[in-house]
Amino acid sequence: QVQLVEPGGGVVQPGGSLRLSCVASEFNLKIFGMYWVRQAPGKGLEWVAFIPYDESNQYYAQSVKGRFSISRDISKNTLYLQVNSVRPEDTAEYFCAKDIRPYGGNGYWSLDLWGRGTRVTVPS
Amino acid sequence: QSALTQPPSVSGSPGQSVTISCTGTSSDVGTYNRVSWYQQPPGTAPKLIIYDVTSRPSGVPDRFSGSKSGNTASLTISGLQAEDEADFYCSSYRSGNTLVFGGGTKLTVL
Numbered sequence: 672q673v674q675l676v677e678p679g680g681g682v683v684q685p686g687g688s689l690r691l692s693c694v695a696s697e698f699n700l701k702i703f704g705m706y707w708v709r710q711a712p713g714k715g716l717e718w719v720a721f722i723p724y725d726e727s728n729q730y731y732a733q734s735v736k737g738r739f740s741i742s743r744d745i746s747k748n749t750l751y752l753q754v755n756s757v758r759p760e761d762t763a764e765y766f767c768a769k770d771i772r773p774y775g776g777n778g779y780w781s782l783d784l785w786g787r788g789t790r791v792t793v794p795s
Numbered sequence: 796q797s798a799l800t801q802p803p804s805v806s807g808s809p810g811q812s813v814t815i816s817c818t819g820t821s822s823d824v825g826t827y828n829r830v831s832w833y834q835q836p837p838g839t840a841p842k843l844i845i846y847d848v849t850s851r852p853s854g855v856p857d858r859f860s861g862s863k864s865g866n867t868a869s870l871t872i873s874g875l876q877a878e879d880e881a882d883f884y885c886s887s888y889r890s891g892n893t894l895v896f897g898g899g900t901k902l903t904v905l
Contacts, residue, residue: 715899716833716884718886718894718896730892766841771843780886782841782843783843786840787839787840
């Protein structure tokens with residue numbers, strides 16, 4: 672079954688770090704651009720980061736630039752989000768998602784497969 | 796980065812049509828055709844229902860349609876059904892390799 676599963680998440684103290692994982696099943700992560708999107712409790716969706724299929728660059732929302740890092744391990748078909756220097760406002764459900772078409776060097780910016788999400792809580 | 800502007804809520808009776816607007820700028824909706832719409836029932840992950848302004852993924856009913864005029868994109872749901880009740884979000888590519896979402900619209904089926 673084609674799916675994305677995000678294990679991990681949890682409670683992390685302000686200023687701390689956490690690595691989120693997203694395991695892809697039944698499709699090759701290597702040929703698709705991938706995204707992280709988050710949703711604070713009771714709030715809307717917020718794009719966090721994008722990595723093109725060829726890893727030519729990584730792109731970040733201004734709110735996380737310099738603190739978060741998106742990466743992949745192709746051998747494990749897994750996407751990661753390294754979250755550093757966390758703040759209470761980073762508390763959210765974090766979703767990984769896949770680009771709609773393969774080989775988009777600049778991204779197609781439509782997310783056609785989403786994981787169920789993993790909760791990150793940063794107490795104030 | 797400012798979100799795209801959506802109405803907080805819309806409602807309609809079964810069988811009716813509703814339209815949700817999504818207003819951006821010339822840096823996103825007005826220039827690029829990378830506009831998408833997502834449906835998110837409570838407690839679930841978003842689901843893509845429209846991409847590239849007007850295209851529907853396989854399996855999405857043709858009751859869902861998208862359009863764009865200038866800086867405003869729209870999602871129209873015709874033949875409203877009870878199971879359509881959910882939050883709806885638009886998104887658009889924005890110049891500078893970023894993605895911006897709308898604030899979300901809650902659809903209530905009366």
